[in-house]
Amino acid sequence: MKKPLLAALTLVMFVSACGAIRTSRLNPFNWFGRAEATAPAPLAAKPSDPRLLAAQIIDLKIEPMPGGAIVRATALLPNQGWWEAELVSGDPGPDGVLTYDFRLFPPLTQTAVSTPRSRQITAAAYLSDIQLGKVSAITVQGQGNALTSRR
Incomplete structure (x- = not known):
């Protein structure tokens, strides 16, 4: 007993x-904090990607997983029908900030505006532990705003 x-x-x-x-x-669930609003960084004069930047980034989450993390961002667009969304990254800057551009193609035909929920689109990118070792903050930027999550 x-x-x-x-x-x-x-x-x-x-x-x-x-x-x-x-x-x-x-x-690992504490690696990155909540996303905070920041000003978008100036873009290159002529980007090599023909897709447009998303109008507004409304959510950013860094989700830890074995071997790395998934960066997931949600954008709110002016109307429905946007397609081929992708988080396009550059190299981490000297300050350890990794910046993603939320890029996608506009609709081919005129589409409805409808509800905000129906105009949201989500894109994600995977970062390995090796890539995360050099990163202190992750920023996802759109045309009008940017969200940043820091360690």
């Missing part, structure tokens, strides 16, 4: 100590 009780108390003590890991930098 004493051994199972002692084992249960020991287990409870170990599990209660896990609360400190939740807020630790060792926890």
Whole structure:
């Protein structure tokens, strides 16, 4: 009777100590914070990609996964029918900020405006642990705004 009780108390003590890991930098779920609004960076005069920048970035999430992280951004567009969305990245700058441009093609024909939910489009990119080692912040920019998530 004493051994199972002692084992249960020991287990409870170990599990209660896990609360400190939740807020630790060792926890991969704490690698990047919430996205905050920033001003978009100036673009090159003639980008090599013919797609347009998204009108407004409304959400940015960095989701940890084994071997790296997924950068997922959602944009709100002026109407429906935009296609081939992609997060186009550059090299991390000297300050460790990795900037993505949210690029996509406009509709080929005139389309409805409808509800904001129907005009949202999501794009994602994968970053390995090696790529994340050089990065201190990730920025996704559109035409009107940018969102940044920092470590």
